[in-house]
Amino acid sequence: MSHFEDQLRSALxxxxxxxGFEDRVMSRVGPRRSLTxxxxxxxxxxxxxxLSVGGYGYRQYQGYRAKQQLMLALEIxxxxxxxxxxxxxxxxxxxxxx
Amino acid sequence: xxxxxxxxPLLFAAGALGQEFHQQINWDKLAPxxxxxxxxxxxxxxxxxxxxxxxxxxxxEAKVKKLIGDIKGIxxxxxxxxxxxxxxxxxxxxxxxxxxxxxxxKIVDVxxxxxxxxxxxxxxxxxxxxxxxxxxxxxxxxxxxxxxxxGALDPENLRELSGKFGIPKIELEKKTKx
Numbered sequence: 129m130s131h132f133e134d135q136l137r138s139a140l141x142x143x144x145x146x147x148g149f150e151d152r153v154m155s156r157v158g159p160r161r162s163l164t165x166x167x168x169x170x171x172x173x174x175x176x177x178x179l180s181v182g183g184y185g186y187r188q189y190q191g192y193r194a195k196q197q198l199m200l201a202l203e204i205x206x207x208x209x210x211x212x213x214x215x216x217x218x219x220x221x222x223x224x225x226x
Numbered sequence: 227x228x229x230x231x232x233x234x235p236l237l238f239a240a241g242a243l244g245q246e247f248h249q250q251i252n253w254d255k256l257a258p259x260x261x262x263x264x265x266x267x268x269x270x271x272x273x274x275x276x277x278x279x280x281x282x283x284x285x286x287e288a289k290v291k292k293l294i295g296d297i298k299g300i301x302x303x304x305x306x307x308x309x310x311x312x313x314x315x316x317x318x319x320x321x322x323x324x325x326x327x328x329x330x331x332k333i334v335d336v337x338x339x340x341x342x343x344x345x346x347x348x349x350x351x352x353x354x355x356x357x358x359x360x361x362x363x364x365x366x367x368x369x370x371x372x373x374x375x376x377g378a379l380d381p382e383n384l385r386e387l388s389g390k391f392g393i394p395k396i397e398l399e400k401k402t403k404x
Contacts, residue, residue, distance in 0.1 A: 187275075194268060194276035201266045201302045202290065205373045208364040212346035215336040 262306035270298045298377035310367040318365045325349040342367045
């Protein structure tokens with residue numbers, strides 16, 4: 129075993145902290161801040177944002193779908209009015225030739 | 227006060243009657259026989275929603291937007307059948323029988339003498355110069371379609387749409403503006 133390895137092992141050996149170490153560290157860090165409230169607020173904002181975006185998207189989808197349905201309704205109405213017109217034309221042509 | 231508001235109770239009544247008409251048709255009897263079933267139910271709210279998506283810049287859409295302004299509902303039901311004779315003329319007659327005078331005026335009624343011919347009817351609910359509703363019934367050999375447009379339709383707006391969406395050229399008496 130090399131001398132270097134011995135030095136490394138010695139340096140990395142688990143040591144107990146000196147007495148009062150934890151207290152000194154904690155006194156420097158200061159009182160622990162509670163992050164729970166912030167987390168809840170952030171989550172609530174994110175959720176309401178997601179709901180608003182989702183709601184807006186759904187309204188967009190509904191509006192687009194309503195427009196498509198309206199166009200379909202107008203197409204059907206138009207084609208059936210055209211059918212009525214064709215039938216009237218046929219009848220008037222027939223009565224004209226008779 | 228805007229005269230338009232005087233028509234409001236009448237329009238609401240027309241809306242209710244129009245919806246009622248469409249609900250009274252026994253679709254449950256006819257629909258199971260159909261191979262294709264197109265159903266469009268647009269009430270006032272959905273029409274308003276659709277109107278927001280119609281562009282004022284595109285001429286056709288702008289005209290549609292103008293037309294649907296006072297419409298309370300558009301209800302379309304179109305059934306396509308695999309073969310002829312899946313519905314009877316009695317079925318059609320039961321629909322027609324709900325559109326009686328004086329509330330409804332028969333504008334077009336074309337009935338084929340031969341069985342399996344095309345039949346078409348256009349009915350209008352009017353109050354003076356105001357159109358309060360239109361019903362189109364088209365009974366073809368393999369297709370039965372009923373269109374019900376509820377609400378105030380301005381004939382001028384209707385005329386502007388003629389030639390679009392397959393709507394034939396409509397010759398209506400022009401309003402005289404004093």
